Amino acid sequence: MTDIREGIFEGKRVERHHGWPRFEVDRDGWIRAAEALAHGRLALAGLWGEKAAIHMAVLAEEGGSAAVLTLACPDLTFPSVGRVHPPAIRLERAAHDLFGLVPEDAPDLRPWLDHGRWGVRFPLGAREPAPASGVPYTFLPVEGESLHQIPVGPVHAGIIEPGHFRFTANGETVVRLEARLGYVHKGIEGLMQGATLARAAELAGRVSGDSTVAYAFAFARAAEAALGIEAPPRAVFLRALMAELERLANHLGDIGAICNDAAFALMLAHCAVLREQVLRTAEASFGHRMMRDRIVPGGVACDLEPAGAAAVASLVKEIRARLPALIELYDNTASLQDRTVGTGMLKPELAREFGAGGYIGRASGRSFDARRDLTYAPYDRLAFEVPVMQEGDVNARVWVRIREVEQSLSLIDQILELMPQGPLRVQTRTPGTPVEAAAMVEGFRGDVLVWLRIGADGLVERCHPRDPSWFQWPLLESVIEGNIVADFPLCNKSFNCSYSGHDL
Numbered sequence: 001m002t003d004i005r006e007g008i009f010e011g012k013r014v015e016r017h018h019g020w021p022r023f024e025v026d027r028d029g030w031i032r033a034a035e036a037l038a039h040g041r042l043a044l045a046g047l048w049g050e051k052a053a054i055h056m057a058v059l060a061e062e063g064g065s066a067a068v069l070t071l072a073c074p075d076l077t078f079p080s081v082g083r084v085h086p087p088a089i090r091l092e093r094a095a096h097d098l099f100g101l102v103p104e105d106a107p108d109l110r111p112w113l114d115h116g117r118w119g120v121r122f123p124l125g126a127r128e129p130a131p132a133s134g135v136p137y138t139f140l141p142v143e144g145e146s147l148h149q150i151p152v153g154p155v156h157a158g159i160i161e162p163g164h165f166r167f168t169a170n171g172e173t174v175v176r177l178e179a180r181l182g183y184v185h186k187g188i189e190g191l192m193q194g195a196t197l198a199r200a201a202e203l204a205g206r207v208s209g210d211s212t213v214a215y216a217f218a219f220a221r222a223a224e225a226a227l228g229i230e231a232p233p234r235a236v237f238l239r240a241l242m243a244e245l246e247r248l249a250n251h252l253g254d255i256g257a258i259c260n261d262a263a264f265a266l267m268l269a270h271c272a273v274l275r276e277q278v279l280r281t282a283e284a285s286f287g288h289r290m291m292r293d294r295i296v297p298g299g300v301a302c303d304l305e306p307a308g309a310a311a312v313a314s315l316v317k318e319i320r321a322r323l324p325a326l327i328e329l330y331d332n333t334a335s336l337q338d339r340t341v342g343t344g345m346l347k348p349e350l351a352r353e354f355g356a357g358g359y360i361g362r363a364s365g366r367s368f369d370a371r372r373d374l375t376y377a378p379y380d381r382l383a384f385e386v387p388v389m390q391e392g393d394v395n396a397r398v399w400v401r402i403r404e405v406e407q408s409l410s411l412i413d414q415i416l417e418l419m420p421q422g423p424l425r426v427q428t429r430t431p432g433t434p435v436e437a438a439a440m441v442e443g444f445r446g447d448v449l450v451w452l453r454i455g456a457d458g459l460v461e462r463c464h465p466r467d468p469s470w471f472q473w474p475l476l477e478s479v480i481e482g483n484i485v486a487d488f489p490l491c492n493k494s495f496n497c498s499y500s501g502h503d504l
Contacts, residue, residue, distance in 0.1 A: 011069065019225035019437035020057070022068040030071045031079050033058060038084040043355040043368075044471070045440070046449045047081060047088050048464040049095035051125055054078045055464075056088075057438060057449060059355070064373045068438055068451065073101055076125075080106035087354045087471055094504075098189065099125035110138065113182040113503065124190055142168040142176045150485065154183045161499035165488070172484040177477045184503045192463040197223055197297050197428055200460045204450065205292050207465050208501030213239075213246040214443030215465060215501075216295035218450040221376065223297035225437035226454050227428055234422045235299035236377045241312070241415045242282075242291045243441070244408040248319070249278040250444040251359075251401040251408075254496050258398055259330065261490045262339035270326055274319055281315040284308060299425030309416055316409050327402060340395040344479040344491035347392060354475055357446020357468040359400040360495055364392035370442040382414050392479075394494040430458040445469065445498065467501030 011023030025033070033056065036042045045057035045066060056069045071078050080103035082089035092103040093112035100122035103109075114121070116135065121128040147168055154162035162183040168176040188207055192200045204219035205212040217239055224231060231239070256271025279289040285308030286294050294301050304312075330336060346356070351364035361368060369386045371379040387403035389396040436453040446468030453462040476495045480488055 014070070014436070016434060017068065017436040017438075018228070019222060019439050020066045020068055022055075022070060022436065022438075024070050024072070027071065027079055030056075030069065030081075033069055034079065034081040034084050034088075037081065037088075040352065043352075044081075044085060044087050045355065045447070046451070046464070046466040046470075047091035047095065048451065048466070049099040049101045049125075050462050051099060052076065054095060054101055055451065056081065057451065057466075059368075059374075061368055061373060064375070066374060066438070066440070076100055077102045077104050079104050082106050082108070085353075087474070090474065091470060098123060100128075101125070111135075113185050115182055123187070124193075137180060139166050139178050139180075140176070144170065144175065146170055147175060152488075154180075163499050167485060167488070169485055172486070174480050174483055174485060174488070177480045177488070179473060179477060181473065181499060182503050184500045186500070186504065188504045189462075189464060192460050195460050197454065197458060197460065200452075200463060201296055202293055204463070204465055205295075207504070208467060208498040209290065209292075210250055211246070211443045211445065211448065211467075211498065211501060212290050212292045213242045213295060214441055214448045215450070216293070217243060218439050218441045218448045219452065219463075219465070220295050220297045221439035221441065222437045222450045222452040223428065223454070225439055226435040226452055227297075227431060228435075229298060229426055229428065231299045232423045232426060233378075233420045234303075235424050237415050237419045238300045238304055238424070239295050240378050240382070241304070241412060241419075242286065242294060243443075244411050244415070245278055245282050245285075245312075246291065247444040248405060248408050248412075249275050249282070250496075251405050252278065252319075254493070255326075255330075255398060255401050255405075257496075258340070258394065258490065258493050259336060261493045262336050264333060264336045267326065267330060267336075270322070270329075274322065277315060277318065281311050284311045296425065298428050299423070301425070303424055304419070309419075312412060313416060316412050319405070320409060323402075323405065330398070330402075337395070339487075339490060340398060340494075341393060343394045343487050344483060344494060345391070345393045346475055346479045348390065350475060350478060351392070354471045356471055356475055358442075358444065358472075359397050359404065359446075360472050360475065361446065362386065362388050363396035363400045365390045368447070370440045370447045374440055376439075376441065378415070378418070381418065382411055384411050394490055397494040428458075430456075432456055434461065443468065445496070445501075446472070465501075465504070467498050469497040469499075469502040472497045473502060 011025035014022040043059040047056045097114035150167040152165040154164045164180040166178045205216040252275040256268035259267035283289045346364045348365035351361045351366045367388045438451045449466040451464045455461045
């Protein structure tokens with residue numbers, strides 16, 4: 001880990017922490033790490049609190065290494081990272097809402113997850129009584145002539161998650177967009193405290209329903225690292241198969257939905273059929289359309305029978321046969337290209353600064369992929385490419401999805417070919433002393449992080465799941481500026497950030 005520590009911070013290594021190293025730093029070390037983030041020497045992977053402490057996960061992308069830094073906060077204050085590195089701002093606001101930790105000199109101290117409806121303040125910290133009447137939320141000011149505001153949501157005209165979007169526009173041109181989220185806060189972190197490992201794994205799989213495999217995968221890897229156990233080889237390959245099926249289903253759904261928001265419903269119909277076939281194959285193979293609760297600490301909960309393997313192979317063949325015609329239809333429809341090319345452009349420097357993962361980052365030149373850059377089994381034995389584009393528009397985000405579908409098909413072929421026989425699960429154990437770990441996997445949206453502490457009795461003391469959407473939602477506000485209001489649904493769908501995963 002010298003590549004991530006050298007010249008940035010000094011700290012004492014926490015021996016009970018596994019997976020990634022964790023270091024206890026002082027205020028100067030915390031500030032130096034924040035400055036390294038601000039200068040692009042590190043990437044922010046997460047920031048979360050607990051009683052009287054703040055944690056930060058950082059990546060050295062070029063070296064393929066990661067670490068967790070911890071600063072004790074006996075007075076509940078810490079130097080703001082967001083003051084010099086904007087991607088940390090919302091994470092600091094969330095840590096304040098949940099634990100009462102105060103980022104010193106922070107540029108934004110407005111509540112984020114706390115909408116004044118909980119009845120208490122700082123529910124995972126001091127649990128203070130909440131004021132009888134909540135404080136109205138103040139959106140950031142916008143100055144200029146002939147401006148008007150358009151409030152949208154949190155209730156939308158469809159079966160989608162709630163979020164409020166406040167547009168300031170000059171005519172049809174968006175001058176500023178500011179989102180307010182937190183409406184689907186479920187208290188996941190609080191529910192995990194004191195839970196058994198099995199129950200916490202179930203909760204992890206419910207952080208964001210469309211990424212249930214990715215979250216369960218990350219949680220299981222963190223638990224296994226903390227306990228010093230390894231899932232059997234067959235279970236490892238089955239996990240990757242589920243992850244690639246989840247990626248296929250979501251990418252195919254997104255490609256069709258983006259085209260539908262550009263008034264081209266034909267692509268939606270074709271892609272919806274393929275997505276449905278993926279989900280039915282998942283159910284036939286693993287007993288559940290979303291493959292929920294199939295990945296567990298220690299391995300997997302069910303096997304892939306020969307009929308299931310045949311169904312997966314047939315699915316791959318079917319998608320391969322139908323995908324080229326859909327690609328041609330997308331690429332050769334002038335009215336569709338007119339809507340997607342040059343719309344909602346994300347600058348590469350912003351993608352790098354915010355550590356944007358998945359198709360959002362890769363469409364803007366950031367190639368990070370946890371499967372490759374923080375290699376974990378079985379991807380260390382599989383051949384695949386990470387598609388990267390530079391244009392950063394809606395069209396680029398569609399093409400990255402298309403290329404990732406192709407890569408997932410290839411990965412599934414390899415997984416089926418290399419799938420070993422053997423047991424599906426090893427038993428977890430009671431550690432006897434508190435143990436911790438961090439793990440990251442590549443979900444369809446990007447990198448999913450889980451940090452976990454297991455108590456001596458085997459119950460979860462603290463768990464923090466971090467969705468890639470934390471670093472993607474702020475960028476949506478950036479890409480819509482200068483576009484017309486009518487292009488917001490198109491830009492929004494090309495991002496397809498998670499509300500539930502973000503709101504915890």
